[in-house]
Amino acid sequence: MPGAETDELLKAMVPLLRIRPVIDDSCRFGGTWESLHAPNGRGWAQFHMVTRGSCLVERPGLGPQRLDAGDILLLPHGDSHAVRSQANGVATRISSEIRNGIRQRRTVDARADTEFLCGRFLFEMSDENPLIAALPDEIVVRTAGEPLLERFRRLLIDIRDELDAGRVGSQMVAADLARALFVMMLRDHLADEGSGNGTVSLLRDRATARVVLAILNDLARDWTLDEMAAVAVSSRATLVRAFRKHAGIAPMTFLSDLRLTIARKRLAGTTDPIAKIAGDVGYASESALSKAIMRRYGLRPGALRMAEPGP
Structure with a gap:
């Protein structure tokens, strides 16, 4: 690298x-x-x-x-x-x-x-x-x-x-x-540049790294492409090209995917209330998160954390 x-x-x-x-x-x-x-x-x-x-x-x-x-x-x-x-x-x-x-x-x-x-x-x-x-x-x-x-x-x-x-x-x-x-x-x-981890690939580029770090530090914010471009100190078009080069998707698609991915990780890895997770990752309501989880994973949010400790 x-x-x-x-x-x-x-x-x-x-x-x-x-x-x-x-x-x-x-x-x-x-x-x-x-x-x-x-x-x-x-x-x-x-x-x-x-x-x-x-x-x-x-x-x-x-x-x-x-x-x-x-x-x-x-x-x-x-x-x-x-x-x-x-x-x-x-x-x-x-x-x-x-x-x-x-x-x-x-x-x-x-x-x-x-x-x-x-x-x-x-x-x-x-x-x-x-x-x-x-x-x-x-x-x-x-x-x-x-x-x-x-x-x-x-x-x-x-x-x-x-x-x-x-x-x-x-x-x-x-x-x-x-x-x-x-x-x-x-x-x-x-x-490993061939790991397929889009977020890590974005962190290798100075402009896209600024955007990723800003999003991760304020995921609940109602981000716009103009705001992302301002953080990257680039034009909208340049930022879109950079995201497509490093992650294969546009910045707003990356944001949506990241919110849902982190929500799943929080649901599966913590006992935080579902409503709190929804607000933290930028969903307007628990219902909105539930619908998104169902579309992506075919399960209700509570089903992602059903395991109990072994004997």
Whole structure:
């Protein structure tokens, strides 16, 4: 990336990489099982690291995501979701015990064929960082058979081995390794021009970055194209061309999509009242947001946050 075009992105990225991870669960499951995860609130991300076998992650309004051994899934907005076996049927009972500060979860009367770690981390300064909103619904790293991702795989194995050993301080060591892993994931995602993240692409250009940052700082404002052009210090036509070049859409379409995307993330990742979310992202009423959510995702807003904590 040319240095002159990345100033705004780099400024926003640095505080984003200050994270505090917490490893909550070490899971060894077999048979038919399901584990539900409630939203964690603003600033909290959730993650799953699969070390053996495979599983499915499902979220209301979005398609299922299959994870296999060596895969690392990051949900930057802490969405409510379910992790389950690929097989359907009556769920096997899950037992839990705390060991070395980590909850050990196992299926009862079913040999484990899938193992993974679950946790979350807090983005420090999340309220001030526009890239939090710009991050996608999920970031997945698939390390199996990828020589270029050997560093991720080594960290994943080290985290698992540290927790399995159960030595004094293992939880702290594993958390530090996890911090390094996720900083690398976020850094690589934000630096990847081919990631398909339109908002991040816009932040690489000085003029469009001014507009994106202004919108993210005042999403409820009734923005006009003239106001956006004034922020960008450009003409309307120049701004439209720049948005189409970097994101493939016009500025007003970007604004509409961003409002709906952030509303979905707030609904799935927090327990904030729907009316408050509607006002914060620029919808005239809760009803207007509900209609937009239904058109885009085929669900009512409340259905995006139905998951409850696992047993």
